Amino acid sequence: MKIITAVIKPFRLDEVKEALKGAGVAGITVTEVQGFGRQAGHTEVYRGTEYQVDFVPKVRLELIVDEADVDRLVEVITNAARTGKIGDGKIWVTEAERLIRIRTGEQGHDAI
Amino acid sequence: MKIITAVIKPFRLDEVKEALKGAGVAGITVTEVQGFGRQAGHTEVYRGTEYQVDFVPKVRLELIVDEADVDRLVEVITNAARTGKIGDGKIWVTEAERLIRIRTGEQGHDAI
Amino acid sequence: MKIITAVIKPFRLDEVKEALKGAGVAGITVTEVQGFGRQAGHTEVYRGTEYQVDFVPKVRLELIVDEADVDRLVEVITNAARTGKIGDGKIWVTEAERLIRIRTGEQGHDAI
Amino acid sequence: MEGNIAWVLISTALVLFMTPGLAFFYGGMVRSKNFLAMLMQNFFAIGLLAVVWTVVGYSLAFGSAGDGGWIGNLDFLGMKDVGLGDGTVLPPILFATFQMTFAIITPALITGATADRLKFAGYAVLIGVWSILVYSPVAHWAFAGGWVAEMGALDFAGGLVVHINAGAAAIAVLLVIGARKGHGKEPMPPHALPWTLMGTGILWFGWFGFNAGSALAADGIAAQALFNTLVAPAAAMLGWLIVEKVKGKHVTTLGAASGAVAGMVAITPCAGFVGSMAAVIIGFAAGIICYLALFIKEAAKLDDALDVIAVHLVGGIFGSVALGLFADASINGIVEHEGLFLGGGADLLIDQIVASVAVFAFSLIVTYVIAKAIDATMGLRVDEETEQVGLDQVLHAETAYNNL
Amino acid sequence: MEGNIAWVLISTALVLFMTPGLAFFYGGMVRSKNFLAMLMQNFFAIGLLAVVWTVVGYSLAFGSAGDGGWIGNLDFLGMKDVGLGDGTVLPPILFATFQMTFAIITPALITGATADRLKFAGYAVLIGVWSILVYSPVAHWAFAGGWVAEMGALDFAGGLVVHINAGAAAIAVLLVIGARKGHGKEPMPPHALPWTLMGTGILWFGWFGFNAGSALAADGIAAQALFNTLVAPAAAMLGWLIVEKVKGKHVTTLGAASGAVAGMVAITPCAGFVGSMAAVIIGFAAGIICYLALFIKEAAKLDDALDVIAVHLVGGIFGSVALGLFADASINGIVEHEGLFLGGGADLLIDQIVASVAVFAFSLIVTYVIAKAIDATMGLRVDEETEQVGLDQVLHAETAYNNL
């Protein structure tokens, strides 16, 4: 099994979630995060002083999927998350050695 | 070394933490997350309009452990987190190639 | 490519971020987390009752980097995050099999 | 007289406090990226409109009071000759200040409809001009012995001048700026209802000054208005929650808050003119009617973000018309024709309807022209990217909540 | 008279504002999943009880005032004949409204004890019935010249009627519904104390209306009551924090807030009857005593979630009894027997104790019967899953904070 991790723009979350649902994904874990990257942060003002805020709000998705689904789902996420503007985010894939469903104890593919 | 990641129901966090302490675990990193899965979300109402909230609050735990402890700890988490109802969550295991303790620079097993 | 994950003290975040910028890092994803570890939690008081809070606020950083940069960056983070007091946190390294930039579809090294 | 002055002094403070209350009532309902922008619009309304009112608005509204006409004059520009009184009358400067607080909150009500997409500069010009071209005339009509008052229509504390006026203006602005991006597609749940409930508490508290203060005296009429301002919103809350329960499965805190505010709106024109049980009935009905009026925005395809139409426009119309049914000369001697249900015939009812229609039409048309002109020149709506990122960051270079 | 009317008008608004204040005082202490439910219970109390009071409660409490009896009559149903007055007296409708705000907040106080587990429908019935069967009678006894007043016991602003009454009711309901799941095992820390502090500020502000407004006149007694309502809670804050520091290592913001509220409670029955230094002493002692009373809930194995027993019941009893020690005829001519410490003997002290016990027992028993009946029929407590998931989501289909 593989873990797909995606960091996307918050206002695309709904779209991405729906697309993944449509693609048959059964589970996602989502975290609010702050991203630093090429997308410039922004300036904030505090009583006449400007300061740079480097971090931009992002959303991090994590999905455990069968190896066979990885390419397809990466595609789905990419399409749904893309705005074409800088800061759209990244997707990365890692290996999950085991997966267990707590409720049933099912393992591996059955636990997805 | 292995990384055990577990997504559980928030109100089981205390129990799981105590169980892991009891099992000799020295460190855990915990994140508030939102989960989407088989457990249906719920309906919210906004001035006469209903809308579906797909995400359910969950807690994500991350533990770096010795390979030898993985099975035992997965068991511990499973037992402490299980309610038997849908949405109890998942546990997955990945490989950690290196681990460093910032304070001392210790590496690997010693850094756990 | 490798993923460096670091859990550090929140008030070192600025320093670590600046150090990583200085070291040429192009992207970081940051999450607020709660840590449990050797660093004792603290006692809180609620109307005459004391209770133990085991979790300590921490910040979790995630960077996807070229394998070649790992050692250097681990060093950079360690130096910037270290206070020498218990609770400085951990760094761990895992393998990323693929990396995709959503905006362009670039993959691997180019997507960092 | 001292007692009357004391009551109008504190009532003025109470009404001013309502605008921050409104800011939070609305602010809790928007998404967090637009929270500060909502607060800003409301607080800024105090800053700008207090000055506009001082310089010109009060004079245009209350100059040549009692002339049965359409607008005041310029006698009181810059509060000239608006003095401290001689101790036997309510100090004119106090009356002007009390009225100022109404002139401030009325355009601020519009911000609920236009949430999440107004350009700040355009908004500033909008409310400044609106205050002069719409608010002052309408206040003259109904509060300063203008044609509406002369015709015989009644408005105790602003059913016409405040709620219908602002509600119609909201529609006009909506017609110009259109819907939020994503409206109807993505849910846009309130980011933090506790702020909305806090705002509700402050609004209710302040509304005692709004309604009972409009008696301009510490007397029995003020007392009845106070009673009505407690009981009508309470009954409206029950009305709203009952429909909510019947139509869905839940009673919501936002429903409780919305119902209460609907009741406050509806009782506003009636507060010092109707008896105790009439207030209960008006409130209860308002809760139901305003709930049902939520569908209007969909029917009219207007993205009235926080339901200014259902609550203020419909609530204001209902209250103004209900006064034609329940007005009670035994409560207030000013009532010449009692309401229909009290055997006073349809005279007052007709006046109330005419006045409501007139204020609605006038505000709708003039506001539309103003909004259109601003939109065509300096722009009244932010661009798409600003809307996505959030107004707080782009317009005000601030973020409501900073954790890292 | 105008001045008196002005003061009671604004006092009424102040007391009404306390219920939202209480909502947030409590709401900050619960877990975030139950925050809205707590707000809802309190705001809904306004909605329901204003109507109940209007229709029947006021009449049952204040009908046949001065009869030395147990309950009022039905003369004022629906505020019949509760008029505007003739300008020489406080408008009867104003008095009824002022009293209404007390009838609203009293049952709302119970929600602190029962936090995190009440079924909304059961709660609604509970406070509605309670208002009629418990609040109105007790108000008649002490505020409307009923047997307690005739006996000679004093209650300036509600030590008996509000605090002992609500505190005893809280115990009764706790006996019926039991403890929260996980109580005693998992810590349930306040989810956001800033709301609690905001609530404290509002409560203190509103309490000036509660206590000094109970003079029903803008006079020296009101002034002394106002002073006492500032100083006693201040001294109570110090008392509480000192014990906290002695027993633990820290002084807490929740301690400051709790101490202040304890002082407000204790000074309530005494406010217009005791002198300045007596207020300091009563307050200071209340801070210490209410802190020490925190252990009662453990001893009694009652999961009094937000310490209604320690703060309202014990604070109310202490204040009511302390009046028997400090009542001062030079402050208020109504005081016939001065307090023990002022050389007035034990007469008043005994009356105060008898009255406290009577109110306690009556409220405890009748509330228990009501709560038991509701629990047996429609249910008064949510099921386990609802408790785990949180009341906000399950009962109200809402979430307090929405970030995604």
Place this chain on the structure above:
Amino acid sequence: MEGNIAWVLISTALVLFMTPGLAFFYGGMVRSKNFLAMLMQNFFAIGLLAVVWTVVGYSLAFGSAGDGGWIGNLDFLGMKDVGLGDGTVLPPILFATFQMTFAIITPALITGATADRLKFAGYAVLIGVWSILVYSPVAHWAFAGGWVAEMGALDFAGGLVVHINAGAAAIAVLLVIGARKGHGKEPMPPHALPWTLMGTGILWFGWFGFNAGSALAADGIAAQALFNTLVAPAAAMLGWLIVEKVKGKHVTTLGAASGAVAGMVAITPCAGFVGSMAAVIIGFAAGIICYLALFIKEAAKLDDALDVIAVHLVGGIFGSVALGLFADASINGIVEHEGLFLGGGADLLIDQIVASVAVFAFSLIVTYVIAKAIDATMGLRVDEETEQVGLDQVLHAETAYNNL
């Protein structure tokens, strides 16, 4: 008289409500780890200073009133002989309570400068001693017919006694405790501006009692003061935002709030002494001047965390001096020498400057000595680790927001 009493009763409540308002105004601007500590400092100020004022402060300030001297006497210790009045005068106990609320908020203002690093115990001693050694004398000088008043300087509601006094004290304490760790290196953005805006709303609301209540009567002067307290802050908000826009690209909500508060401060000494357009001008200028005064703290290398110098000290000096330009005998007969711009010559202007300098110097020096003494003995600043972890956890064993 009843009307006057009613107005001062409610004004007292309003001013007391300002301290919680201030707590949140400041609290929204600090980092979340120090939020509760900020709230605690402000709420505790109520607890401690109400008692100090009762026991000794009032007597030192208002004993031997009208003696043209430097300090009061001990006649009123423990509010001895501070009675309820006879119904023909403002009850002395009411006047003492009204003044108490000023004595409470003044030292609380300092907490904005010293945010994020004060030791609680040191702070408690600081404000207790300060209240006696600095506040009471200065109040005597200007409010109780002491030498400042006898000289001819005017201070309607506390430009000298409250704002210059607290502002100078803030500098003194800053000189002793130094800057926050990381000051100038890391940004320390406000953790939650909505709280600050809520605080602003409460402050504005309460300030009506502060300024218009200082008329001590419900009369035309109070009415003018009320008007001025609405319009000057409004104009100041505009002034501040205009400079902000000119110098940066954005208008901020914190700017709107800060500008408004600057206007409240500046109009405080003038409120019942100047006319309507003068208030607009004073307010507008204050908004600009206080914004520009933000640079002082950098020039002076003082880490004045939340800008007490720019807002309170500079605003207070500006307002006090502006009174020498705009004082208007037609508004208030107490004005003997009208302001320079009204043709009254420079007499008053000079008195105002002398008084401002005197209060500034006295407060600066005495406060410095007190702070230095505390710092040398029990310590006035927390250690480095406490500062990093946050005051809430270490000092108060609490956390503002608990999610897990």
